[in-house]
Amino acid sequence: MTDTPWWKSAAIYQVYPRSFQDADGDGIGDLEGIRNRLGHLVELGVDALWISPIYPSPMADFGYDVADYCGVDPIFGTLADVDRLIAEAHARGLKLILDFVPNHSSDRHPWFVDSRSGRHAPKRDWYVWRDPGPGGGPPNNWVSNFGGPAWTYDEASGQYYHHAFLSEQPDLNWRNPEVRAAMIDALRFWLDRGVDGFRVDVLWHLIKDIDFRDNPPNPDYGPGMPDIARLLQVHSADQPEAIEVTRELRATLDAYPGDRVLIGELYLPFERLMAYYGPDLTGAQLPFNFHLILAPWNARGLARLIAEYERALPPGGWPNWVLGNHDQKRVASRLGRAQARVAAMLLLTLRGTPTLYYGDEIGLMDGVVPPEALRDPWALREPGVGGRDPCRTPMPWDDGPNAGFSAATPWLPLGDGATRDVAAEAADPRSMLALHRRLLALRRATPALALGAYETVAADGDLLAYQRRDGEARLLVVLNLGPRPATFEAGAPTRTLLSTHLDREGPEPAGALTLRADEGLVLAFAE
Ligand code: GLC
Ligand code: MG
Numbered sequence: 354m355t356d357t358p359w360w361k362s363a364a365i366y367q368v369y370p371r372s373f374q375d376a377d378g379d380g381i382g383d384l385e386g387i388r389n390r391l392g393h394l395v396e397l398g399v400d401a402l403w404i405s406p407i408y409p410s411p412m413a414d415f416g417y418d419v420a421d422y423c424g425v426d427p428i429f430g431t432l433a434d435v436d437r438l439i440a441e442a443h444a445r446g447l448k449l450i451l452d453f454v455p456n457h458s459s460d461r462h463p464w465f466v467d468s469r470s471g472r473h474a475p476k477r478d479w480y481v482w483r484d485p486g487p488g489g490g491p492p493n494n495w496v497s498n499f500g501g502p503a504w505t506y507d508e509a510s511g512q513y514y515h516h517a518f519l520s521e522q523p524d525l526n527w528r529n530p531e532v533r534a535a536m537i538d539a540l541r542f543w544l545d546r547g548v549d550g551f552r553v554d555v556l557w558h559l560i561k562d563i564d565f566r567d568n569p570p571n572p573d574y575g576p577g578m579p580d581i582a583r584l585l586q587v588h589s590a591d592q593p594e595a596i597e598v599t600r601e602l603r604a605t606l607d608a609y610p611g612d613r614v615l616i617g618e619l620y621l622p623f624e625r626l627m628a629y630y631g632p633d634l635t636g637a638q639l640p641f642n643f644h645l646i647l648a649p650w651n652a653r654g655l656a657r658l659i660a661e662y663e664r665a666l667p668p669g670g671w672p673n674w675v676l677g678n679h680d681q682k683r684v685a686s687r688l689g690r691a692q693a694r695v696a697a698m699l700l701l702t703l704r705g706t707p708t709l710y711y712g713d714e715i716g717l718m719d720g721v722v723p724p725e726a727l728r729d730p731w732a733l734r735e736p737g738v739g740g741r742d743p744c745r746t747p748m749p750w751d752d753g754p755n756a757g758f759s760a761a762t763p764w765l766p767l768g769d770g771a772t773r774d775v776a777a778e779a780a781d782p783r784s785m786l787a788l789h790r791r792l793l794a795l796r797r798a799t800p801a802l803a804l805g806a807y808e809t810v811a812a813d814g815d816l817l818a819y820q821r822r823d824g825e826a827r828l829l830v831v832l833n834l835g836p837r838p839a840t841f842e843a844g845a846p847t848r849t850l851l852s853t854h855l856d857r858e859g860p861e862p863a864g865a866l867t868l869r870a871d872e873g874l875v876l877a878f879a880e
């Protein structure tokens with residue numbers, strides 16, 4: 354077990370830097386703020402933090418529009434602050450993962466400024482330029498993920514450039530070897546400074562159809578769905594060559610000591626997701642599995658989903674699970690607070706690396722963000738369908754001004770932070786925070802949970818039961834996904850190690866186990 358790479362048994366914690374902790378009093382979270390709060394992550398019991406982008410950016414998409422891949426935006430701090438954060442994280446036993454945004458840069462990046470300067474500019478081919486379509490409009494029917502055409506016309510040169518997101522986020526041309534080399538240099542810049550890995554933004558988008566064919570219509574499109582859902586993204590993303598690029602990124606990491614990890618953002622069905630592990634696992638170690646976010650929440654459906662995912666994994670491929678991130682409705686808002694505790698138990702007892710989203714450890718709900726406070730460019734472009742501000746509200750730490758997040762008015766309203774905070778949850782032995790700490794501690798102390806095999810035991814009514822096994826050691830997890838009590842026949846005497854209610858431990862009476870509404874149990878088999 355000693356040669357098991359750290360990222361297999363690790364729990365990862367995502368920090369959205371604007372919203373975690375503001376140290377310099379400008380109402381926006383920063384690197385120094387994160388450093389000041391590392392203690393929270395250590396007490397929580399996670400092993401690594403992933404920070405959403407901190408690079409210089411005009412912030413059209415809050416850092417996902419990068420103007421310099423080897424710098425730090427002054428809003429967040431300086432390079433010296435990154436170095437300090439890496440050093441202190443490492444000193445506290447935490448790994449640090451950066452966000453890498455290779456699909457597109459900012460339109461203010463000097464590369465794009467050059468590219469846009471004319472058809473014969475040295476970096477023209479670093480981005481995706483096409484002549485107008487036959488009728489004089491955009492080259493094809495591709496839609497931006499934030500709505501509207503995925504092409505913007507450049508008057509001066511008479512061509513369109515492609516952007517899978519905002520027009521301020523032009524797509525880089527990953528078929529151009531100079532682009533690849535420049536981006537790999539950027540990875541090395543951060544690897545040299547000691548970062549432990551990268552979460553790669555929209556990894557499946559990097560390569561587009563070489564002939565730029567039209568995407569077919571989506572037969573399931575209906576009113577109320579975002580514009581991007583009108584078409585199936587058959588030709589604009591997930592091309593076979595994206596796997597080659599993934600392998601090149603991975604090889605770059607592998608040239609460094611210490612099991613650096615490559616995590617891919619991939620919203621794909623299982624069979625396509627698996628391709629990103631690469632042949633012989635030479636691709637991403639953790640192609641993000643978002644299916645728990647997207648799946649309906651019921652026992653049979655979840656059991657099937659887990660089994661299908663486990664079955665689809667390539668030999669030796671390590672699983673991973675996610676309940677939320679900065680683009681999704683928060684888990685407590687999707688499922689309700691009581692069921693969010695069961696979801697946390699599921700996330701932290703499944704086989705595979707879990708990633709937690711900041712705030713979910715205290716059961717934070719989506720914030721109410723009034724229309725005049727909306728900041729997300731998607732929300733502003735497609736009102737009603739695309740708003741991501743509610744899941745990005747500031748982390749509430751205590752009952753101080755602005756919940757301890759900032760001395761100044763926060764960049765987004767506090768939302769749910771008015772009613773719960775880390776300090777109050779830390780003082781309550783049965784809080785959501787206490788549950789997360791217990792689950793993470795149990796996971797760390799129990800090889801069967803951290804690395805053991807997974808086996809579905811039952812999925813009946815609202816109950817989902819499974820075992821985790823490491824040699825002789827076996828643990829049973831029974832989750833009640835419903836609002837009514839339910840009974841489960843364990844078939845052998847059991848002992849509760851942990852209940853989501855945090856008020857139940859020790860030997861269970863003989864006979865069927867009774868679970869209360871929204872209760873989950875981790876059990877050992879009594880000898
Ligand atoms: C990813 C990010 C999202 C961003 C988009 C464009 O999906 O998670 O926040 O808007 O890529 O970079
Ligand atoms: Mg600040």
